Amino acid sequence: MLATMTELTIGELSERSGIATSAIRYYENRGLVWSRRTPGNQRRYERPMLRRLAFIRTAQRVGLSLEEIEEALAALPSNRTPNKADWSRLSRGWRPRLEAQIAQLERLRDTLDSCIGCGCLSLRRCSLSNPDDVVAERGPGPVLLEGR
Amino acid sequence: MLATMTELTIGELSERSGIATSAIRYYENRGLVWSRRTPGNQRRYERPMLRRLAFIRTAQRVGLSLEEIEEALAALPSNRTPNKADWSRLSRGWRPRLEAQIAQLERLRDTLDSCIGCGCLSLRRCSLSNPDDVVAERGPGPVLLEGR
DNA sequence: CCACAAGTTGAAGTGAACTTGAAGTCAAGG
DNA sequence: CCTTGACTTCAAGTTCACTTCAACTTGTGG
Structure with missing residues (x-):
């Protein structure tokens, strides 16, 4: 496996987040995460997606359903990468x-x-x-x- | 509805336990509770079954699965109606x-x-x-x- | 005696959150 | 180049704890 560059394959994302690739694809179908596609149609994730996954996983531990998590994530700014304050506000x-x-x-x-x-x-x-x-x-x- | 005598119909059991009749039948299929049958094939429950249901419901609130509850209930004495000490031991x-x-x-x-x-x-x-x-x-x- | 509420069965449906499978395509080291 | 492992899709399967359904049968108050 070559160096981890700025984007991650679904396998890398899975390994780093501890979430199965099948689960990540499932989230993507539900619109919880998204990816760019390579010319060969493979997913490439930007690193902030890792944080998003961390949020999802932790929210689940708090007892939220994916539907509730979807709603919560919808409150994030869509025009820029969420910053610490954004995540903080959500999890508060x-x-x-x-x-x-x-x-x-x-x-x-x-x-x-x-x-x-x-x-x-x-x-x-x-x-x-x-x-x-x-x-x-x-x-x-x-x-x-x-x-x- | 006539006087509540020593045995309970599934409806009465449901009302007193707050558990739907369908759930009680489901429990019975799984062997968590049992009943006597009338000549007309209807279920009649002995009163201690109420306590058993209370145990089941509370155990669920503690986060046990029905399978675990089954195991726990298996530890009760089979030769006599469980007494307070029995239930207490279990729930401890x-x-x-x-x-x-x-x-x-x-x-x-x-x-x-x-x-x-x-x-x-x-x-x-x-x-x-x-x-x-x-x-x-x-x-x-x-x-x-x-x-x- | 009879209407009607309450009971019976087994099979199928529900919903949440995934996982698995089949049948292929892509990418990278040797 | 070519093998191998990682990736693709979509549909169907899984688990848990029930609920719902259809088509009856029982039991009870008036």
């Missing part, structure tokens, strides 16, 4: 979501001790089986954190 | 798993501030894209918590 929106997820799991853990820990595990009476609705928010903007 | 195994999930999200949140917060979001260098492998443990027993 995750924080409340993350916090909510953490809070929910913590509540579950705490209830586990008192409620399941005692073996009761009764529906209704027990908050364990009364799931606080999962945070489902669309678009950007703050996510509502509901109390207990 | 969730704690480490929950803790691990919480810890992972917290790490993600903290890294978010320093790493994505600054806009770097670089694969490899950034721990965000180096996901600590998700806890995947089989059967009971303590789950290893890996440090950062």
Whole structure:
């Protein structure tokens, strides 16, 4: 394999991002990433695509669906390569979501001790089986954190 | 609808558990729950089945797959109706798993501030894209918590 | 006694996020 | 040049956890 120049093949992109080539093609079909084509019809990716993939992967870890990620990415400037501030702004929106997820799991853990820990595990009476609705928010903007 | 006697129809079970009848039948096909049949071939569930469903549902919230739940339930005594201690023992195994999930999200949140917060979001260098492998443990027993 | 709600079955459908396969084309080192 | 590995497309397959459907049969209040 020759020197890695300014553009990357799909294989190189895959290796560096840890995302399977099949997944990358799938993303490309969905419009999440894009590429230039060589005269022989092969994909060539610009390096900023790596960051985009990092964003996608991390967003997934936060629990976003590809559809939500698509929406988020649509908020990036289209006229220039996104800079740090752009990425930062986007990912800042995750924080409340993350916090909510953490809070929910913590509540579950705490209830586990008192409620399941005692073996009761009764529906209704027990908050364990009364799931606080999962945070489902669309678009950007703050996510509502509901109390207990 | 006549008085709720000692056995429950699938509809009653559904209403009390908040789980759709179709899901209950699906669970029954997978062997997660079972029922007696009336002369007319309708299902009748004993009340302890409610607790079993509560367990299943809660285990799902903790992130277990139905297959894992199947395994866990297999550890219950088959000769008698499980008591509080039985359920308690089973669900105690969730704690480490929950803790691990919480810890992972917290790490993600903290890294978010320093790493994505600054806009770097670089694969490899950034721990965000180096996901600590998700806890995947089989059967009971303590789950290893890996440090950062 | 009968209408109608609630129950039955097995097969097929759903949606998310990919993966796999077949049948080829392209690129680069020896 | 030529072999070999990387790449191409598009359709179909996979997994998980259900839901929906069609075509019945049961059970119950009035």
